[in-house]
Amino acid sequence: MISDLDFWVLTILLGIGTFLIRFSFLGIFGGKKMPEWALLHLRYVGVAVFPAIFTPLVVWPPATEGQIDPIRLTAALAALLVGLRVNVIFSIIAGMGTFYALRFFF
């Protein structure tokens, strides 16, 4: 059971902290020009962050207690390939579709 005090302290501080993280650069640098070297690196933020989030979830899924699961690996690969060739929505459909189809058959 989570105590009310714990919950509210956590939620309010997490709300403020999360906002400050999101606002950080937009707040400070808004309207100013960023140096060239920063812009060079910032072009890669998306491709640098997202694989770091999904790779462990695909390779060591919490639902299998970290055991490698060939079905999840295949489904992830399907989502990636379709995402490269087609678009976001078909990537999601291909990934989840492959996942459910393989689970149904095996």
Place this chain on the structure above:
Amino acid sequence: MTELTARRAFWRGYLDCAPFILIVIPYSMLFGVVARDAGLDLFQTMSMTILVIAGAAQFTALALLQDNAPVFIALLTALAVNLRMAMYSAALVPHIGHARFSVRALMAYLMVDQAFAVCVKTYEERPDMQPAAKVAYYFGCMMLICPFWYGFTFVGAYVGQAIPASLSLDFALPICFIALTGPLLRSVPHYVAALVSGVAILCFAWVPWNLGIMVAATLAMISGAQTELYLRRRAAKGAA
């Protein structure tokens, strides 16, 4: 390409983000269900979702509190999960940093992964986009996702255990991030950065408090930037 007025940019963003409804609905419902299971009431669940509006961090914080972790540990771990958004914030400055302070604050509050990925892709594909259109596009993206996030958290919290575990909705999360990454892989440096990120996170999985993500992302950004510089030098040499 036709020039986008602010109004049309808003609706374009709205439509471009529409596919993510597929992910946002089950994910937000799941948070509602998990929060009620953890013993939060409806008001607490909705307060957290509206104040924090960051799924992964909310799940993390809740799980740690349930495990009887000290509040400040739960707080720091959840904030570490959100640190990636400082990078989003920086990456958005060249595009929407010109907006008024209060508008930037509102944009910061609404910043989520899906909309960030969609915005950055569009901004880079359409360098002719006017600053006002970029801001409108950003709000279009968020205005679709945000109400669904609130609404279906409420539905999940209200209805309760409506999602059977056999659906394995946990897997929707990595699939969402894969779907975000695919369209961003436009050049060799992008591929290099993504590969370094994926390998690095497996090597740095031991780093406590989810900070491995920041390590992997930093290495990946440096790799992408260096690859770009290398290719530019090589092209310059070839031309000379």
